[in-house]
Amino acid sequence: MIRTGTANLASVAAALQRAGRTVRFSEDPADAEGADLVVLPGVGAFGPVAGRLDELQLRDPLTRRIAAGRPTLAICLGLQLLAFSSEENPEARGLGVVPTTATAFRNGLRVPHLGWNRVTAGDDCTLLEDGDAYFANSYKLDEVAAGWAGATTDHGGKFVAGLERGNVLACQFHPELSGAWGQALIERWLAAAAGVV
């Protein structure tokens, strides 16, 4: 699990441990490149965390890994970091493996988008399924990018709840906090990844 700062790492680790896995925290580019499974958790702001990935020289190994579809789970801000950029910190650069920009929710909506919302998975998804997921986000991706399968949810308009390609699973919601449905999703990702590592 990539440690980019203080986040709810313990919750993600607990979910992986409930699935019978051992978790190691790392900031080492060699792990980002070589670990069988990599989790990119995400709490914090887009700019500072993107900057942290550069400082730690994690940008290139993560980008290569995700582009190759190797087993990677990106959560919340982790999903937004796959984009080129974000309205949260317009000058900062994301990994750019998803060709889009993260945007803010429009005025007049409850923000942060904090709580349970209904997820609808696209027909081409193999990991993501329909269900209720727990979200905690103030920014979002608006459309499922070409080349990715995805799921959506709605808060004043549809936005991306999750993306998948190969063994890369990116969730705007927190699967580790989404009850039995979220735990089952993590276990499907682990099972699919087990086929390739």
Add this chain to the structure above:
Amino acid sequence: MLLPRVIPCLDVKGGRVVKGIRFQGLRDAGDPVERAEAYARQGADELVLLDVSATPEDRGNALEVVRAVRRVLPLPLTVGGGVREARDAETLLEAGADKVAVNTAAVTRPELLDEMARIFGRQCTILALDAARTSNGWETVIRSGRERTGLDAASWAREAVDRGAGEILLTSWDRDGTGDGYDLELIAAVRAVVPVPIIASGGASGPGHMAEALAAGADAVLAASILHDGHTTVGDLKRELRALGVEVRS
């Protein structure tokens, strides 16, 4: 559409769940891990754990409780009580909290909210606001209700959100533990001035009260006594909420 949340609240002292009336006369209400597992099984949407320890030694116990609850809980966990500095919040996050609630320390040093939002994000920064009725509104009370501040509750909520609070846990001191229903006017007064989610707390004795609070502008409803005492379960509350036309997570 965000679904309304039903959130059991565990007040923890000496490693046990406790509950009183208007924050006084605490009695034992079970083992926190057993309670957490039971509420998760019943369909709780989230859990709030408030450390109401009186001593520094007991704070260590509460941290152990957070770790133990985290191991079994696949739901969001908000932890509050005794948070004075950003590093206290960090300790709780490392133990397994997803969100950290601050109450007294935010009133005495409001910059704490700015600091927490900057370091951990707004979604992690929860203002716990205890409000007591006055002749013409609500006053913020701190130190478990023992101290009145003279601070108008709605104005304080607004300032806290401007500084970085991403959610408000709004407790009516007058209704806490009474079963008389949430203070709906208080919920509406705070709803009118902040865009962030509000968790209504204090006074629930059944699904009717919960539906009223949601209609008054709350996004989530907290319950403690009615669940701990075994009068009802989260599952029953949700079934009854659905019957009242409130869509909740199954």
